[in-house]
Amino acid sequence: MHFASDNAGPVPAQVIEALSRANTGHVPSYGADAVTQGVADRLRDLFEAPDAAVYLVPTGTAANVLSLACLCPPWATVFCAPVAHIHEDECNAPEFYTGGAKLTLVGDDDRMTPETLRTAIRGEGTRGVHGPARGPVSITQLTERGNVYSLDELRALTAVAHEFGLPVHLDGARFSNACVKLGATPAEMSWKAGVDVCVFGGTKNGLMGVEAVLVFDPDKARDFEHRRKRGAHLFSKHRYLAAQMEAYLEGDLWRDLATRANSRCDQLVQGLKGAGVELVNDTWANIAFFRAPLAAHKALQAQGAVYALWGGTEGLADTDMVTGRLVCDWSLAPEDVSAFLEALRGAL
Amino acid sequence: MHFASDNAGPVPAQVIEALSRANTGHVPSYGADAVTQGVADRLRDLFEAPDAAVYLVPTGTAANVLSLACLCPPWATVFCAPVAHIHEDECNAPEFYTGGAKLTLVGDDDRMTPETLRTAIRGEGTRGVHGPARGPVSITQLTERGNVYSLDELRALTAVAHEFGLPVHLDGARFSNACVKLGATPAEMSWKAGVDVCVFGGTKNGLMGVEAVLVFDPDKARDFEHRRKRGAHLFSKHRYLAAQMEAYLEGDLWRDLATRANSRCDQLVQGLKGAGVELVNDTWANIAFFRAPLAAHKALQAQGAVYALWGGTEGLADTDMVTGRLVCDWSLAPEDVSAFLEALRGAL
Amino acid sequence: MHFASDNAGPVPAQVIEALSRANTGHVPSYGADAVTQGVADRLRDLFEAPDAAVYLVPTGTAANVLSLACLCPPWATVFCAPVAHIHEDECNAPEFYTGGAKLTLVGDDDRMTPETLRTAIRGEGTRGVHGPARGPVSITQLTERGNVYSLDELRALTAVAHEFGLPVHLDGARFSNACVKLGATPAEMSWKAGVDVCVFGGTKNGLMGVEAVLVFDPDKARDFEHRRKRGAHLFSKHRYLAAQMEAYLEGDLWRDLATRANSRCDQLVQGLKGAGVELVNDTWANIAFFRAPLAAHKALQAQGAVYALWGGTEGLADTDMVTGRLVCDWSLAPEDVSAFLEALRGAL
Amino acid sequence: MHFASDNAGPVPAQVIEALSRANTGHVPSYGADAVTQGVADRLRDLFEAPDAAVYLVPTGTAANVLSLACLCPPWATVFCAPVAHIHEDECNAPEFYTGGAKLTLVGDDDRMTPETLRTAIRGEGTRGVHGPARGPVSITQLTERGNVYSLDELRALTAVAHEFGLPVHLDGARFSNACVKLGATPAEMSWKAGVDVCVFGGTKNGLMGVEAVLVFDPDKARDFEHRRKRGAHLFSKHRYLAAQMEAYLEGDLWRDLATRANSRCDQLVQGLKGAGVELVNDTWANIAFFRAPLAAHKALQAQGAVYALWGGTEGLADTDMVTGRLVCDWSLAPEDVSAFLEALRGAL
Missing domain, CATH: 3.40.640.10 (Type I PLP-dependent aspartate aminotransferase-like (Major domain))
Known part of the structure; x- marks a missing residue:
C-alpha cells in the first residue's frame, strides 16, 4: 500500500x-x-x-x-x-x-x-x-x-x-x-x-x-x-x-506504464467515491487527493498505508478533515489498491 | 584497441x-x-x-x-x-x-x-x-x-x-x-x-x-x-x-577494476619502452602519453587503434613527433594491449 | 507643481x-x-x-x-x-x-x-x-x-x-x-x-x-x-x-529636509481632504495617493501638474476614478502645493 | 609629493x-x-x-x-x-x-x-x-x-x-x-x-x-x-x-587634464633618467615605474613622498632593488615633481 x-x-x-x-x-x-x-x-x-x-x-x-x-x-x-x-x-x-x-x-x-x-x-x-x-x-x-x-x-x-x-x-x-x-x-x-x-x-x-x-x-x-x-x-x-x-x-512502454498507473488511480478514485469520500482534484491521471478525518488517516497508516498528508497536522483533532495525497506508480497491483480501499472503509 | x-x-x-x-x-x-x-x-x-x-x-x-x-x-x-x-x-x-x-x-x-x-x-x-x-x-x-x-x-x-x-x-x-x-x-x-x-x-x-x-x-x-x-x-x-x-x-571491486586497468597500462608502458618509444609521463597508473612520428600514429589508427592525439596535427609533416594519449579502462584484455603493441612495432 | x-x-x-x-x-x-x-x-x-x-x-x-x-x-x-x-x-x-x-x-x-x-x-x-x-x-x-x-x-x-x-x-x-x-x-x-x-x-x-x-x-x-x-x-x-x-x-539636515517634504505633504493632504477627495493611504509622510476622475487628472496635468497615475488608464472613461501619486521632495515650496490644490479645485 | x-x-x-x-x-x-x-x-x-x-x-x-x-x-x-x-x-x-x-x-x-x-x-x-x-x-x-x-x-x-x-x-x-x-x-x-x-x-x-x-x-x-x-x-x-x-x-577639459598629468609624468621621467634611474615601462603617459634601492625608497617616503612599492619588501635588504610606482594626476604642480626629484637625488 x-x-x-x-x-x-x-x-x-x-x-x-x-x-x-x-x-x-x-x-x-x-x-x-x-x-x-x-x-x-x-x-x-x-x-x-x-x-x-x-x-x-x-x-x-x-x-x-x-x-x-x-x-x-x-x-x-x-x-x-x-x-x-x-x-x-x-x-x-x-x-x-x-x-x-x-x-x-x-x-x-x-x-x-x-x-x-x-x-x-x-x-x-x-x-x-x-x-x-x-x-x-x-x-x-x-x-x-x-x-x-x-x-x-x-x-x-x-x-x-x-x-x-x-x-x-x-x-x-x-x-x-x-x-x-x-x-x-x-x-x-x-x-x-x-x-x-x-x-x-x-x-x-x-x-x-x-x-x-x-x-x-x-x-x-x-x-x-x-x-x-x-x-x-x-x-x-x-x-x-x-x-x-x-x-x-x-x-x-512509456504508454503501458502510464496506463497501468492511471488504471490504479481510477480504481482508487472509484473506491473513494463509492465510500463517499471527497476527492479534491476534479480530474486525475495517477494522483488523487482525498479528504478524510485525521483519525481515518491515522488508522490507514497504522495498517501500513504509506502516503503524504497535506498541510501539516499539528494541533489538529482526530475529527478534523485532512487531505491525503495518493500517487500511483506503474508497479502497483490492483490488489494493492483493493487492500487500501478495504482499509479505508474500515478506517472511516 | x-x-x-x-x-x-x-x-x-x-x-x-x-x-x-x-x-x-x-x-x-x-x-x-x-x-x-x-x-x-x-x-x-x-x-x-x-x-x-x-x-x-x-x-x-x-x-x-x-x-x-x-x-x-x-x-x-x-x-x-x-x-x-x-x-x-x-x-x-x-x-x-x-x-x-x-x-x-x-x-x-x-x-x-x-x-x-x-x-x-x-x-x-x-x-x-x-x-x-x-x-x-x-x-x-x-x-x-x-x-x-x-x-x-x-x-x-x-x-x-x-x-x-x-x-x-x-x-x-x-x-x-x-x-x-x-x-x-x-x-x-x-x-x-x-x-x-x-x-x-x-x-x-x-x-x-x-x-x-x-x-x-x-x-x-x-x-x-x-x-x-x-x-x-x-x-x-x-x-x-x-x-x-x-x-x-x-x-x-573498485580495487580490482583499477588493478586491471593499471596492469594493462603497465603492459603498454613496458611495450612502449621496449620499442624505444618515448613516454611523456614519468609515472603512470592507467594512462600513458607517448611520442611518435605522425606517420606512426596514422598507421596505428588505420589499423583500428582508437586514441587521442594531443595538441592538434594541422600543418604537421609525417615525420613530426606527436603525442598520443592511451587510456586503459578495466575492460581491456591483455590481448588488446598486445595487438596495439604489435601494430606499433609495425608502424614505427 | x-x-x-x-x-x-x-x-x-x-x-x-x-x-x-x-x-x-x-x-x-x-x-x-x-x-x-x-x-x-x-x-x-x-x-x-x-x-x-x-x-x-x-x-x-x-x-x-x-x-x-x-x-x-x-x-x-x-x-x-x-x-x-x-x-x-x-x-x-x-x-x-x-x-x-x-x-x-x-x-x-x-x-x-x-x-x-x-x-x-x-x-x-x-x-x-x-x-x-x-x-x-x-x-x-x-x-x-x-x-x-x-x-x-x-x-x-x-x-x-x-x-x-x-x-x-x-x-x-x-x-x-x-x-x-x-x-x-x-x-x-x-x-x-x-x-x-x-x-x-x-x-x-x-x-x-x-x-x-x-x-x-x-x-x-x-x-x-x-x-x-x-x-x-x-x-x-x-x-x-x-x-x-x-x-x-x-x-x-536630514531631519530638516524630511520635515520640509512631510510638511508639504501634510498641506497637500489637508487640501485634498478639504476638497472632499479620497486619500488612499491612511497614514503618510511625504507621499499621498488620491483618487479622482480621470478627467480631473487630465485637467491637472494640462495645467502643469506632474505626477504619476497608478495602474494605467487605457480604455478608461473620463468619469472613471483613477489613483494619482503625489510625492513631495524637500525642495517644494508651500506655493507649489497651493497652486496644485487650486488647480485641483478647478479640475473637480 | x-x-x-x-x-x-x-x-x-x-x-x-x-x-x-x-x-x-x-x-x-x-x-x-x-x-x-x-x-x-x-x-x-x-x-x-x-x-x-x-x-x-x-x-x-x-x-x-x-x-x-x-x-x-x-x-x-x-x-x-x-x-x-x-x-x-x-x-x-x-x-x-x-x-x-x-x-x-x-x-x-x-x-x-x-x-x-x-x-x-x-x-x-x-x-x-x-x-x-x-x-x-x-x-x-x-x-x-x-x-x-x-x-x-x-x-x-x-x-x-x-x-x-x-x-x-x-x-x-x-x-x-x-x-x-x-x-x-x-x-x-x-x-x-x-x-x-x-x-x-x-x-x-x-x-x-x-x-x-x-x-x-x-x-x-x-x-x-x-x-x-x-x-x-x-x-x-x-x-x-x-x-x-x-x-x-x-x-x-578631459584633454587638458590628461595633458597636465602627462606633462608631470614627462617631467618625472626626464628627472629619473637624468639621475640615472632605471625606468621600467618603456613608454608612458601619466605613470612611471622606476627601480631604486630599498634604502632610497625609504628615504623618499621619510621625506613625504607618497607612492606604492611593487611586489612587497618583506625580507629585503636596504641595497635590494625595488620598483616604485609613480602616478601623476592632473592636480600635481611642476613644483611637486621638482620636489620629488630633488628628494630622489638626495636619497640615491
Whole structure:
C-alpha cells in the first residue's frame, strides 16, 4: 500500500535489460554513441517533430531549469502556478540556472486559466528597465495537484503566452500519465498545443533517472548544450541514459506504464467515491487527493498505508478533515489498491 | 584497441546485478533508502572516517564543483594545475557553482609542487578587497597527464595549503587507479595526507555514473545538500546511484577494476619502452602519453587503434613527433594491449 | 507643481558646499579618507550604535541588495510586501546579488502584518532541501504606498521574524521621512525596534546619490566589503560619497529636509481632504495617493501638474476614478502645493 | 609629493560648477533629463560615432564588467593581460556580472602582442562543449604598467580578435592619458582601431566618479540597460553623473587634464633618467615605474613622498632593488615633481 510517490517504486525489467544490452564494447562518450543518436531520432518520430533538438538529462529539475534558462534572461520572470514544482520543489534551481530570474505566480491554484495568466502577464513588464521583463510561461501537465489540463485548456494558455510573444515550457514530469489520460498523441499535447520546449519525463514513470527535453524550434536550443555541461549534467557514459529511454520508447512502454498507473488511480478514485469520500482534484491521471478525518488517516497508516498528508497536522483533532495525497506508480497491483480501499472503509 | 578514454568501455556485470538487486519494492526517495544509507556507512569504513559526510552524485564535474562551492566564496580563487579538469574540461562549471570564483593556475605542468603552489598562493590575496581572496587548493590525483603524486608529494602540497589556512579538495576521478598504484589505503591518500574534501570517482573506473564525495569535517559540508538540490543533482530514485556504489565497494571491486586497468597500462608502458618509444609521463597508473612520428600514429589508427592525439596535427609533416594519449579502462584484455603493441612495432 | 518623485528635485546648497570643502588635496582612496571615517563615526553616534558596521553606497538598490546578500543564502527566500521596491523596481537585483534567492510576497498590501508575515514564514522552509529555506524579512519604511508603520507595528513584525530566528532588513530609502513623521530617533526606528540591517537613505531626501547601510551586529557584515567591491560599488574617490553624507548629518539636515517634504505633504493632504477627495493611504509622510476622475487628472496635468497615475488608464472613461501619486521632495515650496490644490479645485 | 594614484587628488573647479549648474528645478530621473541626453550626443560627436549607444556609470569596474557581460556568455572566456585591472583589481566582478565566465591570461606582461593573443585564442575553444568558448578580447589602454599601445599595436590586436570573430573591449580608465600621449582622436583610438565597446574613463582623470561606455554597434548593447539596472548602477538622479561628464567634455577639459598629468609624468621621467634611474615601462603617459634601492625608497617616503612599492619588501635588504610606482594626476604642480626629484637625488 505504497502511495507516497511515483519515485518510490522499482523500474520495469525492460529497463535493466536495455542497460545490459547497451553494456557491450567501447563506444564514443558524451552522447556521440549510437544508442543516444537512435533514441533522439525515435523521440523526434514520436513527437512528429523532425527538426526538434533533443537532449537527455538525469533529473526532472535539470530538465526544467536547463529549458527555462534557454528561454528566460536573468532580468525576466517565469509565469507559473503557485504550486509548480519549479517554484516549490527545486530549491531555487530555476533562479540559479537562469542567473537570477524571478517566478511570477499565476492564480492561486494548480491550474492557470487564460484569465489569470493574462492578468499576471499584464502585471509584469510594465516598468521598463525597473521591473522584470516578461519571460516564458511554464505549464505543468499533469499538475502538482493531480489535475489534467484538456487539450483545449492547454491551447488556450499557450495562445495567451504567444499573444504576448512569450515562449511556453511544459514541465512534463508526468507527461505520459496526462497524455494517456487525454488519449492524445505526444505531438497533440506539446507543439500542436503551442508548447515550445517540452520535458518528456521518464523518472516518475518507470525509469531510474532520465528525462528528455524536446526543443521544437532548434534555434531556441542553441545554448542548451553549454548550459547542460556547465550545470554538470552531461553524462560521459551517455549510453546508460539513452538505454533507459530506448526501453521506454520500445513498444510504447512509456504508454503501458502510464496506463497501468492511471488504471490504479481510477480504481482508487472509484473506491473513494463509492465510500463517499471527497476527492479534491476534479480530474486525475495517477494522483488523487482525498479528504478524510485525521483519525481515518491515522488508522490507514497504522495498517501500513504509506502516503503524504497535506498541510501539516499539528494541533489538529482526530475529527478534523485532512487531505491525503495518493500517487500511483506503474508497479502497483490492483490488489494493492483493493487492500487500501478495504482499509479505508474500515478506517472511516 | 580502444584507448580513447576510461569513459568509453562497459561496466562490469556486478553493477548491473546490483541494480537488479536494488530494484524491488517501494523505498523512500532522495537518499533515505537503505541501500544509500548502507553505502554511506561502508564508505566511511573504507576511508576510516566515521564522522565524514558522504554524498553521491552522478558526474565527476558535479562532485568537483559542489565540493568547491562549499569551500570557496564567490570572491576567492581556487588554486589548481593549468591542465586541471576543473579548468579545462568543465565548461566554467566551477565558476558557475561558486557564484563567480576564479581559478589560479599553479605552475605550468600537471603536477603542482610546494614551491609553485606557495608562489601562487603568495601572489593572491595581497590586494585586500580588490583582488580575489585565497580559496581552496584543488589537487588532481592521478593527474590529467597520467602522473601520480606520491604520498609524500601529496602531504607536502596539503601542508602548504594548510600553512595558509586553506582547505584542500582532491579531484579523485581516478582515485582508485592512483590508490592502487601507490599501494595506499583510501585514508592514506585522502585525510591522512591532508585532504579535506575527497572525490572518490566511480564513473571512470567501471560505474555508469556515480561519484562519492567525502567531506571529512562535516562542518564544511553544511551547505552541500542545498547546493546539490539547487544544482539539480539530487536523484529522486537514489537507490540506483547507491546500488552502483554498493557493487563497487563489495569485495573491493573498485580495487580490482583499477588493478586491471593499471596492469594493462603497465603492459603498454613496458611495450612502449621496449620499442624505444618515448613516454611523456614519468609515472603512470592507467594512462600513458607517448611520442611518435605522425606517420606512426596514422598507421596505428588505420589499423583500428582508437586514441587521442594531443595538441592538434594541422600543418604537421609525417615525420613530426606527436603525442598520443592511451587510456586503459578495466575492460581491456591483455590481448588488446598486445595487438596495439604489435601494430606499433609495425608502424614505427 | 512637480510631484512625480523625490528623485526629481535638486539637492540643497549644503551638499554642493560639502563637496567643495572635501575637494582639496590628495587623500587615501576607497574609503580610508578622513571624511569617510568621520561620517561613519557620526552615523554610529546618530544611531546610538557604537559597534555598528557602516557602509556608503551610491544607490538605494545597491544598499538593499548588498544587505540582503549578506543575510540570505542563495537557496533561501526573502519575505517582503508584494509592492516592495526590491520586488517591483530593482530588475531582479536581489536575485542577482544573492545568487538566486527568491522573494516570498507577504499579504496583498504594502504593509505586512504579524499575521500575514507569520503565515508566509510558516508556508516556507517546510520542505527540507526541496523548497527554499527561510531567509530575512525585509520591511519598507515608509512603504511604497506612502504608509508609515508605527513603532509598535515595526516591533511586532520584527518579533515575528526573530521568533523564527530570521534577521530583519529595513529598506529605508525614505527612512528620514518616516522617522520625522513618527517623531522617533533613528535608533528607535531601527535596532531598538528589532532591525538588524538598516538602510539610511539619502538620495530621495536631498543627496545626489548616497545611502548608508548600518549593520548593527558587525558579524553579519563580514562579507559586505567583498560583495560591494565585486558588485562594482566601491567608489575610489570615496570622499565624494562621504561629503554628501557629512552635509546630511551636519546640524541634522536630514531631519530638516524630511520635515520640509512631510510638511508639504501634510498641506497637500489637508487640501485634498478639504476638497472632499479620497486619500488612499491612511497614514503618510511625504507621499499621498488620491483618487479622482480621470478627467480631473487630465485637467491637472494640462495645467502643469506632474505626477504619476497608478495602474494605467487605457480604455478608461473620463468619469472613471483613477489613483494619482503625489510625492513631495524637500525642495517644494508651500506655493507649489497651493497652486496644485487650486488647480485641483478647478479640475473637480 | 603624492604619486600614489590618480584617484587620490581633487576634481577641477569646473566639475563642482557643473554640478551647481545642473542643480536647479525638477527634472526627469533615470537619465531622461536634458543634461544626460546632451552629454550622450556630445560623446557621440567626440567619438564620431553617431549611432553609438552611450551609457554613464559611476565606477570603472562597473563600466568594464557591464561591457564584458554584454559581450561574453557565461561559458566563454575573456582574453586579457595577466595584470589587467579586470583580473587583478575587480574582486571577481567580471566573473559575477558575466554569470561565471573565465579570464584567459595572455602573455606574461602588461602588453599583449598579436602573437601571444593568437596563441591564447587558439588554446581555447578547442574542446567543444567541455572547455570554455572563446569570448571577447579586453585591451587596457594605457596599461596597468603605464605603457601605451601605439595605434598600430592596437589595430594589430583587434585584427587578431576579429580574425576569430571575437569582439574587443577597451578598458579606458586612462583613455584620455593614452589618447593625449598618442596625439590621437578618440575615434582613432577606439572604433577606427577596431574597438567594439570602449570605456571612456573620467574618474581617474578628474571626475568624482563617472565613466562613459560607448557601444559602437548598438545591437551589441541590447542588454546593457537591464544589466546596469540589475547591477544597481542606474542612478535615479542621473543628472549628477551627466553634469560631471558635461564639464569633462566642455572645451575638451578631459584633454587638458590628461595633458597636465602627462606633462608631470614627462617631467618625472626626464628627472629619473637624468639621475640615472632605471625606468621600467618603456613608454608612458601619466605613470612611471622606476627601480631604486630599498634604502632610497625609504628615504623618499621619510621625506613625504607618497607612492606604492611593487611586489612587497618583506625580507629585503636596504641595497635590494625595488620598483616604485609613480602616478601623476592632473592636480600635481611642476613644483611637486621638482620636489620629488630633488628628494630622489638626495636619497640615491
